[in-house]
Amino acid sequence: MKKRITVLTGAGISAESGINTFRDAGGLWEGHDVMDVASPEGFARNPKLVLDFYNQRRRQLPEVLPNEAHKALFKLEEFYDVTIVTQNVDDLHERAGSTNLIHIHGELLKARSTKNENVIITWSKDLNLGDYCEKGHQLRPHIVWFGEAVPLLEQAAIATQNADIVIIIGTSMQVYPAASLIDYTQSGVPIYFIDPQPSVSENNYENLSIIAKTAVEGLPNLVTELTETAKRQ
Structure with a gap:
């Protein structure tokens, strides 16, 4: 059985494709x-x-087009059961090939x-x-506008709770309720936080690894590392 990875993505990953x-x-x-x-x-x-x-x-x-970070996440699906929980309302993850998405803030194309x-x-x-x-x-x-409920938040929380690995990309984890999702991570689960200006430190969470790079710079290497690990198991 494939291990489960839940990826939490925010504006930073889309910004590298040219979306403000x-x-x-x-x-x-x-x-x-x-x-x-x-x-x-x-x-x-x-x-x-x-x-x-x-x-x-x-x-x-x-x-705009999916960038190398979007494409790297799709590559993970060959070896892992991947769920992407995104705050982004664009369709770049889908266009990169990712198949299991939870758009907690809605979608522009709906x-x-x-x-x-x-x-x-x-x-x-x-x-x-x-x-x-x-x-x-x-x-x-x-x-989902300010002051409105986030209908898919519970689904996103369950995906995070069930994950064997959590990856956080392009989000400051400062805007609630999305920022609360990291707290659903089970004890002992590795968390990778990719951000050029990380807002958390490795002392904040158990098993947290910070990659102080942009999504395009930091994610492909992490995906290669996780892919090689899966091949050995």
């Missing part, structure tokens, strides 16, 4: 206050602004009903006012 990270130090996202474009209140105030904002993000997707959050449909074009679900309700981006 969620927000800068000033709390802005592409020049907008995050609460204007990433909250239910912002959507209620100005739905057109919010729809246009995500339309721009969605249009950017075909212009839309959902404003009336029923369980009515979720695939959506690759612009989303505009007047685009309705089958029940006649306005569609909105399938994105």
Whole structure:
């Protein structure tokens, strides 16, 4: 039986493909206050602004490609049972070939009903006012905004709890509730934290190894190491 690896990924891995990270130090996202474009209140105030904002993000997707870190994670699937829990709303993991993903913050290429959050449909074009679900309700981006519940968090926690190895890439582990996932790691399970400016130290967690590199620099070598270990077992 293959060992289970759960990978927690954040904006850093997508940034190396050219996707801008969620927000800068000033709390802005592409020049907008995050609460204007990433909250239910912002959507209620100005739905057109919010729809246009995500339309721009969605249009950017075909212009960017999976990088070597995304591709390295796919290679792990040959030797391990891999689950990727990502905070990213892009589709770069899927395009790199990864097959088992949990998008805890939603997906740009899906839309959902404003009336029923369980009515979720695939959506690759612009989303505009007047685009309705089958029940006649306005569609909105399938994105988890500030102040909203994270429906897949429990599923992500179970994946982390069941892991034999945990890898964390491109996330500061400072934004909750996603940051709490590391705490579900079972005692004795190796944790690899890949980040050029790591926000934790090896004293914070048992069996934590820090790789102070970007995802593209640090992940392929780790994948090679884990692959060689699996071959020997």
